[in-house]
Amino acid sequence: MSTRSDRISADERREQILDAAVAVFGEFGYAGTSTDRVARAAGISQPYVVRLFGTKEQLFIETLRHTLERLLATFRAALPVDAEEASVEQRLGEAYLRLVEDRGVLLTLLHGFMLGSDPGIGPVARDGFLQVFRMLRDEAGLAPEQIHRFLADGMLINTLLATGIGVDAATDRDAADLMECTFGERVGEVLARASA
Amino acid sequence: MSTRSDRISADERREQILDAAVAVFGEFGYAGTSTDRVARAAGISQPYVVRLFGTKEQLFIETLRHTLERLLATFRAALPVDAEEASVEQRLGEAYLRLVEDRGVLLTLLHGFMLGSDPGIGPVARDGFLQVFRMLRDEAGLAPEQIHRFLADGMLINTLLATGIGVDAATDRDAADLMECTFGERVGEVLARASA
DNA sequence: GTCTATACTAGGATAGAC
DNA sequence: GTCTATCCTAGTATAGAC
Numbered sequence: 001m002s003t004r005s006d007r008i009s010a011d012e013r014r015e016q017i018l019d020a021a022v023a024v025f026g027e028f029g030y031a032g033t034s035t036d037r038v039a040r041a042a043g044i045s046q047p048y049v050v051r052l053f054g055t056k057e058q059l060f061i062e063t064l065r066h067t068l069e070r071l072l073a074t075f076r077a078a079l080p081v082d083a084e085e086a087s088v089e090q091r092l093g094e095a096y097l098r099l100v101e102d103r104g105v106l107l108t109l110l111h112g113f114m115l116g117s118d119p120g121i122g123p124v125a126r127d128g129f130l131q132v133f134r135m136l137r138d139e140a141g142l143a144p145e146q147i148h149r150f151l152a153d154g155m156l157i158n159t160l161l162a163t164g165i166g167v168d169a170a171t172d173r174d175a176a177d178l179m180e181c182t183f184g185e186r187v188g189e190v191l192a193r194a195s196a
Numbered sequence: 197m198s199t200r201s202d203r204i205s206a207d208e209r210r211e212q213i214l215d216a217a218v219a220v221f222g223e224f225g226y227a228g229t230s231t232d233r234v235a236r237a238a239g240i241s242q243p244y245v246v247r248l249f250g251t252k253e254q255l256f257i258e259t260l261r262h263t264l265e266r267l268l269a270t271f272r273a274a275l276p277v278d279a280e281e282a283s284v285e286q287r288l289g290e291a292y293l294r295l296v297e298d299r300g301v302l303l304t305l306l307h308g309f310m311l312g313s314d315p316g317i318g319p320v321a322r323d324g325f326l327q328v329f330r331m332l333r334d335e336a337g338l339a340p341e342q343i344h345r346f347l348a349d350g351m352l353i354n355t356l357l358a359t360g361i362g363v364d365a366a367t368d369r370d371a372a373d374l375m376e377c378t379f380g381e382r383v384g385e386v387l388a389r390a391s392a
Numbered sequence: 393g394t395c396t397a398t399a400c401t402a403g404g405a406t407a408g409a410c
Numbered sequence: 411g412t413c414t415a416t417c418c419t420a421g422t423a424t425a426g427a428c
Binding site for chain 2: 028137144159
């Protein structure tokens with residue numbers, strides 16, 4: 001959460017603010033986030049955030065775009081075949097899990113998707129989702145049914161991580177079973193991260 | 197959205213308010229919803245909503261519980277074998293699609309799931325999700341891998357409906373393909389509902 | 393490039409009447 | 411059972427100085 005240092009370039013400052021914003025929007029959602037909270041997380045004053053981004057909506061839109069770009073970049077970095085015997089889907093899945101370990105990233109994306117009816121935010125969210133779809137089809141070379149599976153698994157993972165059912169898994173047998181049947185052999189790993 | 201009629205029993209009034217609340221919380225999210233908006237949707241005054249539910253958080257929690265119960269009830273009603281040759285999963289899937297046609301229901305559930313970190317709301321959301329899991333396992337008799345598929349598909353459906361990608365499908369070929377590869381032969385039906 | 397001061401609105405919750 | 415009036419806080423955005 002970016003430490004303060006006086007008088008840096010506006011571009012650098014924007015980056016700092018966006019990083020802070022991912023965490024804050026993720027935690028409190030779009031409506032629940034105040035520009036002041038983002039400002040404090042970035043170590044600057046509230047009016048300056050507004051000055052740089054215009055409105056809170058614009059700030060969220062840019063934060064969402066920023067996060068979607070990070071998602072795309074993460075997937076692209078996982079495309080080239082590695083030394084292991086992993087399939088494309090496995091490589092992409094691994095990369096995704098590592099990315100959404102950052103709860104801010106996970107929830108900023110989800111909050112964006114849920115604002116589909118918002119005239120300013122909806123189009124950005126849909127466009128981002130479609131870009132992922134195209135990437136899976138054109139760059140990863142997945143067939144329709146593979147895309148379907150990959151996305152569906154991803155959305156279930158999102159939900160389980162968002163609700164935090166993994167934390168219950170330590171004490172609740174059913175929660176553990178649910179995690180197990182979703183994450184398979186990777187449960188241990190995921191649960192370890194969840195409690196960390 | 198419940199029409200006003202003076203001096204009914206508190207219980208009836210609570211039901212009216214909960215119905216209104218599902219629609220409003222769905223549209224604006226937890227933080228984005230004002231108790232005043234819910235009150236107006238229910239045709240009563242804002243302080244009376246607070247009087248009946250204590251706090252906005254309590255109102256949301258009861259709204260979420262109410263919606264989760266409706267979900268469970270919908271699934272249970274779809275369990276008994278019907279005249280058609282449909283599998284349990286197909287019957288449950290059909291029932292689910294009809295339920296979440298109500299955007300308020302869909303989004304209230306999703307908003308609830310995303311508030312997993314909230315100390316008051318998180319436990320309710322997790323408990324609801326676990327109840328669904330148990331129902332699929334114990335009452336529908338699904339095997340772990342079937343549950344996994346069913347839930348994953350459901351979560352993808354949620355996301356596509358929430359973002360509103362179906363609306364884009366009319367003009368964007370990729371959006372149409374994405375809908376197709378998720379909903380299969382049921383696309384037409386879903387898209388027709390989406391535009392209605 | 394960044395701040396302080398501030399205007400203005402919205403919203404949760406309470407008091408108390410009917 | 412339900413309302414009106416009201417308090418108080420929080421939050422967006424602007425003006426203007428440094």
